[in-house]
Amino acid sequence: MDLRDRRDAYRAQAEEAAANAKTWTDAQVAAAQKSLDDGWTAFQAARDRYLEAAKVDLATRRAILEAELDAHQKAWRSSIDELRSKASKLAADQRAAVDARIAALNAQVDKAKARIARLEDASAEAWGKTKKGYADAQNLFFDAYASIRKP
Template identity: 75%
Template sequence: MTLILRLSAISLALVAQAALFTAPVAFAQDTPSQVEPAAQDAPSQARQAVAWSQDRLAELDATIAVLEKDSAKLQGEARAKADAALKELRARRDVYRTQAGEAVANVRTWTDAQVVEARKSLDKSWAAFQTARDEYLEATKADLATRRALLEAELEARQKVWRESIEELRTDSAKLAADQRAAIDTRIAALNAQADEAKARIGQLQDASAEAWETTKKSYADAQQLFFDTYASIRKSIKDAKK
């Protein structure tokens, strides 16, 4: 029981993130915060976050699909709690979907301030969904298998977005002159290697020990932010090369 509780607590923390690998030190030099002042990069990063907001819906849908399958196995009071929690999750997802749709439709014409505010609202709705998800897990006393399946489903959804984003970078880089493209292509290849490592580690989750899950938790949030920062930095380099 102690081990299950420990693993459950760890998996809860893990599910709150969206990547699964340790951040390579080599990428630190490519983050926007070190390329340019953070204040100058904030609007462009916010616009990228908004552009990805609809893609993140796949993670919300994946979460709900796993928990719907879990709730179908429950009975009595546990099933009632699960159904109530799922209703809240669907409502939170729908709020996020509406906000994301509006933001994506208007992001090209909004001012930087409007885009930053839209991102804040999306992040708030995302956090509200995660809170509702965690409440489901606690209310139903979800077992480790359910929590693991939830994490794996969310990670698979995120992998799809990452792959598509990398392909977009490759397509845009291919339009540059050869001398401009070489350094950018090297960075894209390194970013792709990060995604490959993440996918490989997803397959190791089934047999992960408590210690392995704890290690993953520590690198989890940093890895997600690193991918976003590195992508944004490469995107900016491509934009500058076109000038």
């Protein structure tokens, strides 16, 4: 399967999960999230193998990672805005707790962006650490987002 096929399959799976998540049980949502995580990891591995085989330079890899982060940040910000909208309907004490967690999500998005900014003069070792940090930030975001959405 080539990169475009993997991307398209991932996108279709993500769209299906987003469309159905409100009617799914917690177990179904968790299974879909695991499947999406596995699919994304497979896509990233295939992409990295392609970049290695093509001997793509660090500047191009950085640009690819920046574009990926930008797309994720837009989706994260949209999710955060959705949470804020829903939080406005909660009681004051519940809203304060959710607002604090939303602020933490925003901080994670900002940290991920800062990691990418440090890549300008990165060595191969720093590149690996930055990619790991980005993946960790993504996981933290999804975990925090899921915990906020639970009643």
